[in-house]
Amino acid sequence: MRISDRGIFGGLAAVSLGLLAGGLALGEAFRLQPCYWCNFQRFLYMVLAxxxxxxALLPRWRRPWALLAALAALGGVLAAGEQSWMQYAPQNAVECGFGDPTLVERLVDWLGSVWPSMFMxxxxCKDKDWVFxxxxxxxxxxxxxxxLFGVSLWALFRRPVR
Known part of the structure; x- marks a missing residue:
């Protein structure tokens, strides 16, 4: 059975929204406080969605959409990796929000001013409040x-369904 391009991209959107909703639900249930990297990852899940x-709506442009999805997912891998490193070695990491703001911090601050309930x-970043x-x-x-990066690469390089 071959999956259509619409199915792949629709699934990518649904999974991204599901992960975003799941993260928000966990945050509410366990009273987790989001940091800069958490909020940047939220933003990337929205971009992926x-x-x-x-x-899914414009499947003829499969390759550009897949490339954009792969770049967003790779950004998420790097963001989650940075936050994971900060949690693993907090003594070696400089906490977000202290010192000159980075591009990520500026973006998240702007998003927080536009949509505070989502991005405040x-x-x-060094806190590891929830472990499973x-x-x-x-x-x-x-x-x-x-x-998600693997699925995006698969969508980018697979043969189109005829």
Whole structure:
């Protein structure tokens, strides 16, 4: 059975929205305070959902949508990796929000001013408040972004369904 391009991109959008909703639900249930990297990952899940929706609606542009999805997912892998490293070696990491703001911090601050209930930074990046099976939420997000990156690459390089 071959999966259509619409199915792949629709699934990418649905999974991204599901992961975003799951992260928000975990945050509410366990009173987790989001940091800069958490909020940047939220933003990337939204970008992936939008790209997935665009790919499902305009499947003839499969390669550009898949490339954009792969870049967003790779950004998520890097963001989750940075946060995971900060949680693993907090003594070696400079906490977000201290010192000159980075591009990510500026973007998240702007998003927080536009949509505070979604992007307001209230936590520290080094905090590891929730752990499941030995992995923090940042670690799990990294795993999910790796899977989404793999699916995006598959969509980019596979033969189109005729």
């Amino acid at each position: 939008c790209v997935g929706l665009a790919g 930074v209230t936590g520290l 099976l030995g992995l923090s939420l940042a670690n799990w997000s990294g795993v999910c972004f790796c899977v």
